[in-house]
Amino acid sequence: MKYSNATNYALHTMVYLIWLPKASTVGVQDLAEFQKLSPTYLSKILTKLTKAGLIESTPGAKGGYKISKSPKEISFLDVIIAIEGESNLFNCSIHHNEGCLIEKVMRESEDNMKEELSNRLLIDIVEKMELQKQAKESN
Amino acid sequence: MKYSNATNYALHTMVYLIWLPKASTVGVQDLAEFQKLSPTYLSKILTKLTKAGLIESTPGAKGGYKISKSPKEISFLDVIIAIEGESNLFNCSIHHNEGCLIEKVMRESEDNMKEELSNRLLIDIVEKMELQKQAKESN
DNA sequence: TTATTAGAGACAACAAGAATCTTTAATATC
DNA sequence: GATATTAAAGATTCTTGTTGTCTCTAATAA
Numbered sequence: 001m002k003y004s005n006a007t008n009y010a011l012h013t014m015v016y017l018i019w020l021p022k023a024s025t026v027g028v029q030d031l032a033e034f035q036k037l038s039p040t041y042l043s044k045i046l047t048k049l050t051k052a053g054l055i056e057s058t059p060g061a062k063g064g065y066k067i068s069k070s071p072k073e074i075s076f077l078d079v080i081i082a083i084e085g086e087s088n089l090f091n092c093s094i095h096h097n098e099g100c101l102i103e104k105v106m107r108e109s110e111d112n113m114k115e116e117l118s119n120r121l122l123i124d125i126v127e128k129m130e131l132q133k134q135a136k137e138s139n
Numbered sequence: 140m141k142y143s144n145a146t147n148y149a150l151h152t153m154v155y156l157i158w159l160p161k162a163s164t165v166g167v168q169d170l171a172e173f174q175k176l177s178p179t180y181l182s183k184i185l186t187k188l189t190k191a192g193l194i195e196s197t198p199g200a201k202g203g204y205k206i207s208k209s210p211k212e213i214s215f216l217d218v219i220i221a222i223e224g225e226s227n228l229f230n231c232s233i234h235h236n237e238g239c240l241i242e243k244v245m246r247e248s249e250d251n252m253k254e255e256l257s258n259r260l261l262i263d264i265v266e267k268m269e270l271q272k273q274a275k276e277s278n
Numbered sequence: 279t280t281a282t283t284a285g286a287g288a289c290a291a292c293a294a295g296a297a298t299c300t301t302t303a304a305t306a307t308c
Numbered sequence: 309g310a311t312a313t314t315a316a317a318g319a320t321t322c323t324t325g326t327t328g329t330c331t332c333t334a335a336t337a338a
Contacts, residue, residue: 001140001141001142001143001146001223001228002140002226002228002229003140003228003229003245004140004294004295004296005232005295005296006295006296007140007229008229008230008231008232009232011241011245012232012233012241015241027313027314027315028314028315029314035232035233036234037297038297038298040297040298040299040300041296041297041298043315043316044296044297044316044317046315047315047316047317050315050316057314057315057316058304058305058306058314058315059303059304059305059306059313059314059315059316060303060304060305060306060307060312060313060314060315061305061306061307061311061312061313061314062305062306062307062313062314063304063305063306063313063314063315064314064315065315076244076245076248084140087141089140089141089142090141090142090146090147091147092147093144093147093148093151093174094151094174095175101264101267101268102150102151102154102264105215105256105259105264106142106150106215108255109215109252109255109256109259110252112251112252112255113248113249113251113252116247116248116251117244117248120244120248125240125241125244128240129240143325143326143327144326144327145326145327166282166283166284167283167284168283176328177328177329179328179329179330180327180328180329182284182285183285183286183327183328185284185285186284186285186286189284189285196283196284196285197283197284197335197336197337198282198283198284198285198334198335198336198337199281199282199283199284199334199335199336199337199338200280200281200282200283200336200337200338201282201283201336201337201338202282202283202284202335202336202337203283203284204284
């Protein structure tokens with residue numbers, strides 16, 4: 001069991017977009033270069049983020065991507081669900097077993113993890129990164 | 140991201156083995172039938188559980204499988220790791236990025252989930268199942 | 279010694295993920 | 309309105325991991 005690479009790229013991309021000066025849009029080219037990815041591949045990931053309502057896209061010249069809502073409303077969980085979907089990590093393997101107690105425990109642990117990830121905001125990462133950067137510069 | 144079917148089967152098998160009268164061994168045949176699985180396939184899963192030290196196997200006539208330690212020491216996490224391995228769910232995608240803050244958050248949420256699953260014992264499931272059974276019978 | 283049982287290995291089928299390429303649709307700018 | 313630019317959609321390939329089967333070997337109780 002592993003998160004897909006796409007989730008990984010999506011999280012890094014979102015942090016980058018949040019870190020960017022507000023209202024500026026970036027094209028796939030730049031985003032891809034920043035992560036050493038092929039633009040066409042990253043583009044698929046960005047489309048998912050767009051459909052999930054996390055970013056906005058405008059085609060055409062001077063187009064690109066930008067955050068679509070306040071960074072304070074974007075959690076880790078939002079990004080993860082945008083990429084991975086929201087199906088459960090565990091489903092009882094025994095046919096016709098409503099209320100399986102094993103499934104119940106597994107589901108609870110999953111819910112707790114999601115709860116935690118929904119409380120972690122990407123903006124906090126950006127702020128910490130800037131603090132680290134400042135600390136480095138003052139050396 | 141999903142748990143493998145094997146983990147699912149392994150959990151159900153372990154609960155079954157714990158539920159069994161102590162010290163009695165069961166062959167793959169019975170265990171497979173109970174879950175409607177092919178014996179050869181389930182056998183692979185059982186071998187993993189054996190190597191993880193969760194169950195004991197004795198080959199030969201009247202052989203089979205049984206729990207290898209006290210049920211009070213067998214957690215959900217033990218079974219999950221026996222099947223899925225213990226690699227992390229998330230690894231930063233950016234090369235040479237020690238101390239990635241995104242990875243840190245993801246790792247923390249994973250650790251918390253594992254912590255919770257290590258505190259959930261399979262024996263508790265068995266006990267609840269027996270209570271449910273008794274409740275049904277007294278109707 | 280024999281029947282029975284687990285273990286190991288090779289192998290095939292399938293599904294999902296990762297990634298590329300090509301074509302289409304939308305849009306700002308001239 | 310024409311053109312350059314950019315996102316979106318679709319088809320396709322490649323790889324990887326899971327799922328599952330089959331066969332052969334090793335161990336053991338009777």
